[in-house]
Amino acid sequence: MITKKFSYIFLFIILLTTIFHHPFSVSVQAAESFNTEDIDEFVTAYIDRNGLPGASIVVVKDGELVYEKGYGHDSKGNPITEKSLMRIGSASKSFTAFAVLQLVDEGKIQLDAPVINYLPEVKLNDPRWKDVTIRQVLSHTSGIPNPTIVPPASTLKAGVERVNDWKLQSNPGEKYYYSNANYWILAFLVEKVSGMEFSQYLKQKVFSPLGMNDSLTTVNTGDFVKGLPKGHVTAYGTAMPWTELEAMNTGAGSIISTASDMGKWLSMQTNEGKTETGEQLLSKKLLEESYSPQLGSKKYGLGWELSSPDVKPTRISHSGVETTYQTQQDIIPSSGYAVAVLLNSFTPTLEHAYEISSGIIQLTEGQEPEIKAPVPTIIDLSLGVITLIYLILGIRGILRSKKWSAKRKKHPAWKFILRLVPQLVPTILIGWLFFIVPTLQNNSSTTLDAFGLFPAAMVLLGMVFIIGLALSILRIYFRITIK
Template sequence: MNVQTRLLLTGTAAMVLLLGSPATPVTASAPPDPAAIAAVVESGLGPARLPGVAVALVEDGRVLHTAGYGHDANGEPVTGRTPMRIASLSKSFTALAVMQLAEAGELGLDDPVVRHLPEFAMADPRADRITVRQLLDHSSGMSDTAYPEAALAQPGSLRQAVADLRDAGLAADPGRRHDYHNPNYWVAARLVEVVSGRPFAEHLAQRVFTPLRMASTVTVDNWQDPVPGLVDGHNRFLGLTRPRAEPDRFVAGSAGIATTADDLARWLALHTRDTESTVLSREGLRELRRPSAPDGHYALGWDNPDPVDGPRQITHNGSSFTSTATMVLLPDSGYGIALMSNSRMPLEADVEGIMDGLIALTRGTPATGAPAPLALIADLTVLAAAVPIATAVGLKARRARAWARRRSTAAPWTTALRLLPYLLPLPVFAALPRILELVTGGRGVTFLLLSHIWPTFLAAVGVIAASGVLLLTARVRALLRLRPVRVPRPESADPPGTDG
């Protein structure tokens, strides 16, 4: 269950409070044809679904298909040459850059980070034991629960990002558990800078992008940094998709790459060719994809989830505030698929549905068709809960005087108990990010993030909280107006003609 699905389930529960067997693998007799690919992708496009999508498909190192579908935020057609953010898919590139240094003998994956990056220091002395591998498989002990980086001031450089960790602690012993945490890759990218002697972006450009002929691929420090040809994506509010700008977010090494379907196909070709390459050895590429984290799944910038009704996969997902991307390697068949969408929805079911359909095509089985538009359904669900609640509370507020007259003779403490529940939605709204972090396993949630991935839910909870405050205010004012006004009695005067 992905983070967005868990947020939907928790969001629905919050609204209430405020009131198979595995498939048998099939070998495709021929690669999917462009018309079949287009049919799968276009089933996920539309006003209630995704605005624009770009796809890359490779097999055993051969690029079979790249194309774009739909439109960007400016209304222009998406093509295989349209730049898009790939967010956390960038981690696989950072891991490869580190592996290049390891193969060159400039560092060891199991070396302590401080041996090669003396500036790396944390408030917890256990940080001295963190290895390079533990950064890359997120088992360093760093965590959003100990260092909520998304809610903090964003650094301006990799050097500053590492320096900011000096006051941070660890959530666990290094190597004990897997905690997905972006600063792991900030430190890894800074390590590349220091060991290679060149800026991180320059290292990727010279040692990765250029050899792979990824001419339209760049990496940035912040999602607000300009990229030629890159257009911000979309969010959905009240069931309608609308363009949104990316907010201030430091992403160097962790999520900073923008690329095209044409270029991402070359990246997939590298990983499906299973031979020596100009950027890394065959053994090095395999090591990147081999699980090493305590969860038994996460590798070095790649994940190895348990197969569910499908073939074995090596994959990674990523999301910016206005875009979504995913890539999948199918080692049993030699296929690789990448999918980029210029939107970030409350659920990623449309993106997942397209990927499932493309995987089905590679196996020679028909796609199951588009899933239900869950992003739209999610919005309608919270609206169906919030609108009646807000309407009912508004009607109660209009009848506040009649309510006050009925309560005018009641004991004050009983009246207070009747009013108190209307205040409860306010602290729930204020604590909403912390509540949702319980669902995401401690991953940082902020109001800024919620305003992009599910603004309808955030607005709905806010309206309910505001309605409760409005009703309480109206009833208290009505009670105060019913209280008798005591006029002070004038002091009696002495009768005329008497002595004072």
């Protein structure tokens, strides 16, 4: 009987996948010409099909603005525009690297000098640390591990001090290991060498010259910012306003910006490091170096991700993912186009910002972008079906708990407990994930934060936990009380 029920359920999931999987192409004038109406149609269709609350995009070419627009709404119901503030996550690393390279340009930093020459107070618990160079930290080849749990900090200095107990996970310059801690250290380096707070340095040396008047940086991702509404987390084909997971991420993911401001940033990047007024913010030589693969890091330059050879056209990029926002910035050297996509939502199973940017790039190449199946929705709905199955079977098990215990009343205690293992083990593990992990390392996160990382999966795990706990308690209770 159960096998037959499962057959029906799996048939339903296959039908659901078939319905959603049918892709469609946006009708564009394509091939010969590229126009902004094509972008508008594509982005509108994409966010509608994937249940995204909003998006803000900008396109530039050879230092000139081509198109900027917002779509959808924010968590307060206000329309998203190209001026809407959003967290750009790890796309902030490009700005941090740019600031370091400006100091290299000025002769205040040597790119291949050891970090300890400038930051003697940063002392990893590893003798190899003395050999780690600025270039290696910029290119994620320093060997510094990437922390999983990042508590907030009162200052950047306090956050950087945490690495003093760490050890390198590889020899300096040997392997690429992406680590946010690299960019905490670089932000601290900018502070020490320039004599300005990192946020003030970016404002004076990068944001202001570019006219990025709405952009700013914070110490913690949870810090209050006027005019910045909550982002969202997607689940079951829709989006819920959610509170950003708080963590110290200065230099690695702390910038808040707008599509319009990102357009000014990318205009400079595609104009040989010059602002629209002709001011040279970074030498062409160092700008090109930032786009170049580094020793031990073929897929990362200095603050920029480099596309693999099979990606056409070649891209110089950096994505950014927060727990309620996603960002993608792409530069296409072969065409001179650059694109930034800012989303006020986080989807755990797909980087929609990358997909939207890819579609826009296809349009700039005279191709028709295909809007694929809403895979995250399919995954979430499938998990929802499994959750429902587990709930039904769990209720059935709870109702039969007394009978189950009665049949095993005469079993020895060890054998009875052994029969409870299938419920106890997942219940203990999920309980550890929900209630213990969020408290590790003085983390400020909560069980609710954990839920927001992947709602559909967490609902399933929550159901497994509740059913497992109820079954274990009832079966033990009935064994004790039945005479």
